[in-house]
Amino acid sequence: MWIHRTESIVNEHSDISSLLLRSSQSEEELLPDFLVKLSNSSMRTIRGNRFKPREVSLFDLSLEDETHQDLPLILGNELVRCKPIKIEPTEDKAPVVAVDVSSMKIGDTDDGMLSALRTVIVWKINGEYVYLRCGPIMFHITDYEHKQMSKHLGFKESLPPSIFSSVTMRILGRLRNTLERWTQRLVCKSSKNALILFDGSLTAGTPDNPAKHVESILDSARENGNVVLAFSKATKLAIAGQRVTDMLGQMPAPCLLDIDHQIGAQFPPNPVKLLGRVYVAKLSFGGFTFRLDIDRQIPIDGAIDAVSKLSGCDLIEQGYPETLRLAHILSTFTANEVIGIQRFIARNHGLRITSQLSLRKSLFGPFGTGRESA
Numbered sequence: 001m002w003i004h005r006t007e008s009i010v011n012e013h014s015d016i017s018s019l020l021l022r023s024s025q026s027e028e029e030l031l032p033d034f035l036v037k038l039s040n041s042s043m044r045t046i047r048g049n050r051f052k053p054r055e056v057s058l059f060d061l062s063l064e065d066e067t068h069q070d071l072p073l074i075l076g077n078e079l080v081r082c083k084p085i086k087i088e089p090t091e092d093k094a095p096v097v098a099v100d101v102s103s104m105k106i107g108d109t110d111d112g113m114l115s116a117l118r119t120v121i122v123w124k125i126n127g128e129y130v131y132l133r134c135g136p137i138m139f140h141i142t143d144y145e146h147k148q149m150s151k152h153l154g155f156k157e158s159l160p161p162s163i164f165s166s167v168t169m170r171i172l173g174r175l176r177n178t179l180e181r182w183t184q185r186l187v188c189k190s191s192k193n194a195l196i197l198f199d200g201s202l203t204a205g206t207p208d209n210p211a212k213h214v215e216s217i218l219d220s221a222r223e224n225g226n227v228v229l230a231f232s233k234a235t236k237l238a239i240a241g242q243r244v245t246d247m248l249g250q251m252p253a254p255c256l257l258d259i260d261h262q263i264g265a266q267f268p269p270n271p272v273k274l275l276g277r278v279y280v281a282k283l284s285f286g287g288f289t290f291r292l293d294i295d296r297q298i299p300i301d302g303a304i305d306a307v308s309k310l311s312g313c314d315l316i317e318q319g320y321p322e323t324l325r326l327a328h329i330l331s332t333f334t335a336n337e338v339i340g341i342q343r344f345i346a347r348n349h350g351l352r353i354t355s356q357l358s359l360r361k362s363l364f365g366p367f368g369t370g371r372e373s374a
Contacts, residue, residue, distance in 0.1 A: 030119065030134045032182050035175075038152050042140045043349065048110035051351035053342040056335040085304060087254035087283070089311035095194040096124040096314045099184050100327035103176040104136075105169075106341055109351070112142035113168040116341055117176055119183045120331040124314055124323045133330050136341060139175060141168045153178050155207070174208055181213045188221035188228070195310050196221060197324040198230040202276030202293040211273045218275060218295050227298055227306040230276055231324060232291040253319070254283040254311050256292070256304070277303060283311060287319025 099121055106114040118135030141149065146167050153174055187196060202218075204211040221228050257280040264274055276293030277300070283290075294303040315322035346353050 030121075030132065030183065030186065031137060032179075034152065035179060035182070036137065038149065039137050039139055042145075042149065043138060045112070045142060045145060046109055046140050046349055046351070049350060049352050050110055050354050051107055051114070051342075051346050051349075052109075052354055053107040053346075054105055054338065056338050084251050084255040084257050084282075086252075087256060087304070087307050087311055089254065090305075090308045091312055092309050094309045094313055095191065096197065096310065096321070096323045097187055097191055097194050098122045098197040098199075098321065098323040098327040099180070099187055100199045100324070100331045101176055101180040101183065102331040102333060103172055104333045104338065105172070106138070106338060106345065109140065111144070112140050113172070114345060115139050115141060115172050115175070116333065117179050118331050118333065119179050120327050121183065121187060122323050122327040122330065129323065129326055131326065131330055136333070136337075137179075138341070138345065139172075141171045141175075143167050146171050150174060155210075170208065177209055181217060185213075185217045185220060188217050188224065188226055191221075191224060191226050193225040194227075195306055195313070196226050196228050197321055197327075198228060199233070199324065199328065200230055201232050201278075201291065202228070202230045202295070203272060203274055205270070205272040211271075211275065214275050218297065221295065222297060227302065228276075228295045229306060229310065230293040231281075231320065232293070251282060253285045253287065254281075254307070254316070256281050256307060281307070282319060283307075283321075284316045284319045287316070289319060 099119070101117065101119045104116045106116055108114070116136035116138050118133065118137070120131060120133045122129060122131045149171055155174055184196075184198060202214060204214040218228055258277075259280055260274075260278045263278050274293075275296055277296050277298075279292045279294065281290050281292035282288075292307075294306065298306070310316075310321060317325070342353070345351065
């Protein structure tokens with residue numbers, strides 16, 4: 001059995017809070033007040049008394065509704081001739097800060113969906129990992145109130161019908177995006193000369209992920225001497241049907257492959273914007289390979305220097321920074337937590353838990369083995 005060990009988390013809460021606000025001129029809350037008010041008002045819209053909880057198993061150690069989606073792109077064969085950039089880990093000590101947010105569907109009511117969000121910040125300073133976790137914060141999302149909720153979140157665009165995702169799931173995505181951008185901005189404003197790690201890419205400009213918010217976050221980071229590095233756990237970038245992350249399989253680590261020019265050539269200037277320079281990164285021998293976006297306004301030498309510092313400052317196990325790994329683990333909901341949230345909602349809102357009707361089982365009996373739609 002392989003057991004993963006990390007350094008101890010030993011700081012008191014007051015010490016952790018000071019890490020976030022040490023350099024901040026305005027002590028903003030980790031959970032924005034408007035989002036808390038929106039949570040409270042949305043939970044008051046629950047009508048009826050039936051609640052169909054999401055089915056979970058105690059054998060599931062963690063649960064997450066993944067919302068980060070990479071765009072599928074086929075790159076030119078000339079990329080095969082590109083040479084990797086060798087990375088030399090440096091001994092320069094720099095603070096490493098990681099941000100991650102998880103969203104989770106909790107269940108269904110008579111006219112909507114109940115969901116939860118949680119945000120986490122993890123620091124590595126002086127050889128120790130410390131974290132601040134906030135949430136869960138709950139929302140009741142309905143089809144008939146989605147326009148009002150989007151307006152409160154600052155989205156001007158309405159949600160057109162889509163065959164790929166329901167309105168409620170897209171609203172959940174907007175809620176998660178709002179909390180994630182808020183936390184990222186807060187970290188970038190309060191950190192100094194740090195390496196700040198995001199989950200996902202720095203591609204923005206879609207209706208659900210406006211470019212102006214990401215641009216503002218990156219501006220705040222640069223003003224404080226920070227460098228933003230965004231890691232994508234999964235990417236659809238491919239060359240002639242082969243994933244671009246497979247290209248560094250036999251290369252010595254750590255190294256980078258610059259694919260920014262090939263990707264940028266396939267994007268029109270608007271509306272989607274590549275706010276980060278795009279690389280393929282292999283940061284440890286025998287580890288996995290990831291798409292890595294680094295703030296485009298940072299000079300190339302500065303971007304490579306940031307990766308060198310990260311390789312020397314943070315534990316890079318399986319090619320993934322430990323600080324960002326901990327942020328993901330601490331933000332992800334466990335099955336026990338989901339069951340606890342379901343019980344809390346049912347008890348505090350007077351809801352009667354009902355079982356989910358299985359149409360396939362009703363029609364086909366023991367032969368109704370297909371997966372039920374959400």
